[in-house]
Amino acid sequence: MAIHIVDRRLNPGSKSLENRQRFLRRAKALVQGAVKKSSQDRDIKDVLEGGEVSVPIDGMDEPRFRREGGTRDMVLPGNKKFVEGDILPRPSPSGGKGRGAGEGDSEDTFRFVLSRDEFVDLFLDDLELPDLAKRKLAEVESQGIRRAGYTTSGSPANISVSRTVSRALARRVALRRPRPEVLAALEAELKDCSDEARRAELMAEIEALKAKIRRIPFIDPIDIRYRRFETVPKPVAQAVMFCLMDVSGSMTEHMKDLAKRFYMLLYVFLKRRYRHVEIVFIRHTDRAEEVDEQTFFYGPASGGTLVSSALQAMHDIVRSRFRPDDWNIYAAQASDGDNSYADGEVTSRLLTDKILPVSQFFAYLEVGQENGLSYEMPNSSLWTLYESLRASGAPLSMRKVNERSEIFPVFHDLFKRRSQQERNAS
Amino acid sequence: MTATDQLLFQGADWDFRTLQRICDACEQVARDELGLDVYPNQIEVITAEQMLDAYSSVGMPLFYKHWSFGKHFAFQEASYRKGLMGLAYEIVINSSPCISYLMEENTATMQTLVIAHAAFGHNHFFKNNYLFKQWTDADGILDYLEFAKRYVAHCEERHGRLAVEHTLDAAHALMSHGIDRYPGKKSLDLRAEEKRAGRRRAHEESAFNDLWRTVPAGKVKSDAILDIERRRQMLGLPQENLLYFLEKTAPRLRPWQREILRIVRHIAQYFYPQSQTKVMNEGTATYVHYQIMSRLHQQGRLTDGNFLEFLQSHTNVVFQPEFDDPRYSGFNPYALGFAMMQDIERIVTNPEAEDHEWFPDIAGKGDAMGVLRDIWANYRDESFISQFMSPRLMRHFRLFHLHDDPEERGGILVDAIHNERGYRRLRRELARQYDVGFIDANIEVVDVDLAGDRRLMLRHTVVKGAQLSEADAKRVLQHLADLWSYDVSLVETDGAGKVMKEYVANPRNIAVAA
Numbered sequence: 001m002a003i004h005i006v007d008r009r010l011n012p013g014s015k016s017l018e019n020r021q022r023f024l025r026r027a028k029a030l031v032q033g034a035v036k037k038s039s040q041d042r043d044i045k046d047v048l049e050g051g052e053v054s055v056p057i058d059g060m061d062e063p064r065f066r067r068e069g070g071t072r073d074m075v076l077p078g079n080k081k082f083v084e085g086d087i088l089p090r091p092s093p094s095g096g097k098g099r100g101a102g103e104g105d106s107e108d109t110f111r112f113v114l115s116r117d118e119f120v121d122l123f124l125d126d127l128e129l130p131d132l133a134k135r136k137l138a139e140v141e142s143q144g145i146r147r148a149g150y151t152t153s154g155s156p157a158n159i160s161v162s163r164t165v166s167r168a169l170a171r172r173v174a175l176r177r178p179r180p181e182v183l184a185a186l187e188a189e190l191k192d193c194s195d196e197a198r199r200a201e202l203m204a205e206i207e208a209l210k211a212k213i214r215r216i217p218f219i220d221p222i223d224i225r226y227r228r229f230e231t232v233p234k235p236v237a238q239a240v241m242f243c244l245m246d247v248s249g250s251m252t253e254h255m256k257d258l259a260k261r262f263y264m265l266l267y268v269f270l271k272r273r274y275r276h277v278e279i280v281f282i283r284h285t286d287r288a289e290e291v292d293e294q295t296f297f298y299g300p301a302s303g304g305t306l307v308s309s310a311l312q313a314m315h316d317i318v319r320s321r322f323r324p325d326d327w328n329i330y331a332a333q334a335s336d337g338d339n340s341y342a343d344g345e346v347t348s349r350l351l352t353d354k355i356l357p358v359s360q361f362f363a364y365l366e367v368g369q370e371n372g373l374s375y376e377m378p379n380s381s382l383w384t385l386y387e388s389l390r391a392s393g394a395p396l397s398m399r400k401v402n403e404r405s406e407i408f409p410v411f412h413d414l415f416k417r418r419s420q421q422e423r424n425a426s
Numbered sequence: 427m428t429a430t431d432q433l434l435f436q437g438a439d440w441d442f443r444t445l446q447r448i449c450d451a452c453e454q455v456a457r458d459e460l461g462l463d464v465y466p467n468q469i470e471v472i473t474a475e476q477m478l479d480a481y482s483s484v485g486m487p488l489f490y491k492h493w494s495f496g497k498h499f500a501f502q503e504a505s506y507r508k509g510l511m512g513l514a515y516e517i518v519i520n521s522s523p524c525i526s527y528l529m530e531e532n533t534a535t536m537q538t539l540v541i542a543h544a545a546f547g548h549n550h551f552f553k554n555n556y557l558f559k560q561w562t563d564a565d566g567i568l569d570y571l572e573f574a575k576r577y578v579a580h581c582e583e584r585h586g587r588l589a590v591e592h593t594l595d596a597a598h599a600l601m602s603h604g605i606d607r608y609p610g611k612k613s614l615d616l617r618a619e620e621k622r623a624g625r626r627r628a629h630e631e632s633a634f635n636d637l638w639r640t641v642p643a644g645k646v647k648s649d650a651i652l653d654i655e656r657r658r659q660m661l662g663l664p665q666e667n668l669l670y671f672l673e674k675t676a677p678r679l680r681p682w683q684r685e686i687l688r689i690v691r692h693i694a695q696y697f698y699p700q701s702q703t704k705v706m707n708e709g710t711a712t713y714v715h716y717q718i719m720s721r722l723h724q725q726g727r728l729t730d731g732n733f734l735e736f737l738q739s740h741t742n743v744v745f746q747p748e749f750d751d752p753r754y755s756g757f758n759p760y761a762l763g764f765a766m767m768q769d770i771e772r773i774v775t776n777p778e779a780e781d782h783e784w785f786p787d788i789a790g791k792g793d794a795m796g797v798l799r800d801i802w803a804n805y806r807d808e809s810f811i812s813q814f815m816s817p818r819l820m821r822h823f824r825l826f827h828l829h830d831d832p833e834e835r836g837g838i839l840v841d842a843i844h845n846e847r848g849y850r851r852l853r854r855e856l857a858r859q860y861d862v863g864f865i866d867a868n869i870e871v872v873d874v875d876l877a878g879d880r881r882l883m884l885r886h887t888v889v890k891g892a893q894l895s896e897a898d899a900k901r902v903l904q905h906l907a908d909l910w911s912y913d914v915s916l917v918e919t920d921g922a923g924k925v926m927k928e929y930v931a932n933p934r935n936i937a938v939a940a
Binding site: 003004005006007008009018019020021022023024025026027060062063064065066067068069070071072073074075076077078079080082083084085086087088089090112113 | 442445446449450453466467468469470471472473476482491492493494495496497499500501503504523527530545591595598599601602603746747748749750751754757823824825826827828829830831832833836837838839840841842843844845847848852855856858859866867869886888889890891892893894895897898899901902905
């Protein structure tokens with residue numbers, strides 16, 4: 001009886017994948033909570049790395065009828081000193097679990113690793129990215145098509161006439177297909193000729209030429225050439241995102257947190273759309289500086305407020321490092337809206353003349369106090385200024401945000417508005 | 427016969443030719459020297475990930491999709507990655523051909539061990555033990571699982587994933603109460619099951635449950651039309667197989683839901699013998715691999731180094747921590763089973779006076795393999811332990827019996843130890859720990875209020891004061907009520923019939939909202 005040995009290692013379809021997805025769907029709320037929590041402590045770039053999340057399996061356990069309590073009898077190994085009739089003290093309640101319970105407990109909560117895509121999906125899903133946005137996201141890497149020489153097969157639409165004709169010509173020449181002038185000349189001679197012998201000779205010659213013409217067609221199927229195309233990955237453009245933030249003393253941690261979430265979302269979104277995304281963090285008080293993420297969100301700073309300084313800094317960076325022809329430029333500005341009165345004029349000029357013409361998208365996010373109501377916020381000086389710019393047609397999107405939960409709707413809103421503008425523009 | 431004194435392999439590496447040689451060598455020992463009778467073998471080499479995969483779907487190669495398998499996979503993968511858990515060396519399936527999974531990471535010695543253990547030890551046990559013969563259909567199981575998988579997928583297409591998921595969740599919750607504990611209803615033929623499912627669907631989609639037609643509509647005639655006895659008889663009450671009862675009589679289940687309950691029930695039934703024979707099954711496989719490996723070493727087909735490697739893993743497998751060891755988590759079925767098999771061999775071939783007294787039938791009989799094969803065929807854990815646990819082994823394990831009565835303030839009583847007075851009590855109590863009839867809660871359907879609100883009434887007979895864990899019981903009952911579609915009540919009664927606790931659950935109307 002021969003024993004059958006099979007190598008299953010190459011079996012592709014992992015059964016676990018489908019079940020894993022079901023599990024994630026089922027645990028969605030839980031996993032999302034965990035993702036949200038873990039994205040709070042992450043840097044913007046790390047959000048896309050996926051990672052380990054801890055999921056409490058509350059409500060994910062599977063109930064069975066179990067018994068507990070009552071009198072218990074146990075036979076155990078390893079008696080060293082007990083004799084019949086001994087009374088042993090009870091172990092503390094926490095340690096005295098049976099083995100069934102012990103096994104179950106360990107599954108109550110566990111950490112597991114989400115892949116990058118799972119993480120981002122859940123991250124975005126939590127924000128209920130609408131279909132509109134998803135379609136856009138799906139277009140991430142379009143395939144370009146380019147000419148790639150000629151081929152002997154293809155669809156009639158792709159026949160290359162010039163190439164086919166030139167090949168036919170070459171063939172006719174090579175095979176010495178009689179030219180029509182030669183035939184015409186012979187026929188003319190025949191018409192005028194009265195010499196019988198010469199006539200017969202001419203007729204034979206004409207006949208032979210005609211036969212040869214028939215044998216060698218003007219265009220043979222082997223001459224036909226089709227234009228060939230091949231798909232090439234279209235080079236995906238690069239994007240740079242400017243995070244501009246007012247860090248003067250009036251910006252609370254809550255406000256920075258709101259801003260960070262907005263930036264994070266914008267980053268994830270851009271990352272899906274472009275192969276290469278750079279982030280530039282600019283913080284400003286009454287003067288601006290480019291900093292790293294850590295300093296941007298957590299570094300202490302204080303001073304007066306000059307919004308124009310940040311815009312000027314952005315403009316300088318764009319000029320030196322990001323040619324608008326090569327880069328899609330995005331900017332998101334977060335501020336509590338305070339600006340010194342004298343700065344309005346400069347800000348307005350910088351925006352209209354320098355920044356907006358080169359930017360794809362400029363979002364202004366006015367962050368407010370926790371528990372505040374966005375529609376109750378009085379219009380700040382910056383808001384009023386931007387409002388007037390927008391009214392005169394500048395491609396500027398602006399929103400007020402007080403609560404974390406508002407971040408996504410605002411993001412979506414801004415995003416939608418922009419595509420509307422695009423449509424209007426075209 | 428041939429090829430003795432010739433090494434099967436050297437070092438740790440193996441290839442498929444080596445595996446074939448190992449299989450042949452093991453088979454020769456198994457058949458000619460141990461007299462084992464096995465299903466045809468199929469060995470499948472898989473990766474660690476596939477092994478995790480197989481774990482999470484209760485070791486079956488194909489299974490329907492359900493989130494809980496994903497959960498188990500994620501959990502096991504997480505602990506595997508952390509190094510908390512090693513993977514089992516093998517998984518073996520009670521089917522014909524008998525499929526054994528081997529991990530590619532194993533060394534050649536480990537592969538030999540696994541083949542001897544699974545492909546011959548477990549395989550022989552599956553084929554010959556009476557419980558497996560009675561309850562499982564090795565020829566049909568793979569096809570049946572394939573059918574189940576297709577059927578569930580088909581239901582998801584037709585009725586939506588969520589509805590199927592609710593039904594499966596509910597069925598899983600009741601899985602351990604979806605078993606016929608006593609044989610005799612009919613023999614299992616899973617191939618016929620599959621055909622039947624199609625017919626049933628066709629029929630039941632047009633018909634309806636006749637039982638409910640007899641329910642009188644008017645209030646006036648509402649009682650005494652069906653007398654209690656006749657009603658209980660028609661419903662097959664009392665019934666401890668809850669899944670079976672629901673499948674047959676739940677008034678509002680869709681035909682496909684009944685079929686899903688049936689699938690879960692069949693699978694539960696298929697695994698039922700495994701839960702009753704854990705000690706014997708592992709003991710048999712461990713004993714067989716030990717015999718085969720030793721034989722191969724004697725024949726000069728394993729090097730001393732390989733044999734030492736084997737002995738090391740074997741020792742790990744049969745390690746039994748003592749009760750006060752932090753590693754202790756109950757009896758290790760490998761350790762207990764293997765020790766008992768070896769002890770039986772000793773009793774048969776080299777008995778002492780005590781053994782003659784305790785085991786007059788087998789002591790000194792001489793044919794160890796013959797006796798063992800007979801035992802493997804005709805016992806389950808509970809009867810095996812109560813018959814063959816010897817005083818010598820009880821001394822070896824230094825067994826003692828604790829009686830823990832919560833009413834008793836003083837503490838836990840040491841009721842018996844390994845001495846003359848204690849042997850029989852120890853053996854009886856240990857055997858009881860493996861008695862499935864004793865382990866699972868005794869819950870049965872006792873009645874249905876047909877004339878009234880169609881409430882389903884269950885009873886849990888409390889044994890030794892162990893009541894149901896309340897949180898779990900409520901959730902399981904909720905599932906039950908969802909399937910039943912009317913109220914469900916469960917009373918817990920003590921032996922004398924006194925009610926200790928009562929639960930009521932109302933249906934949520936999601937299971938049938940397909």
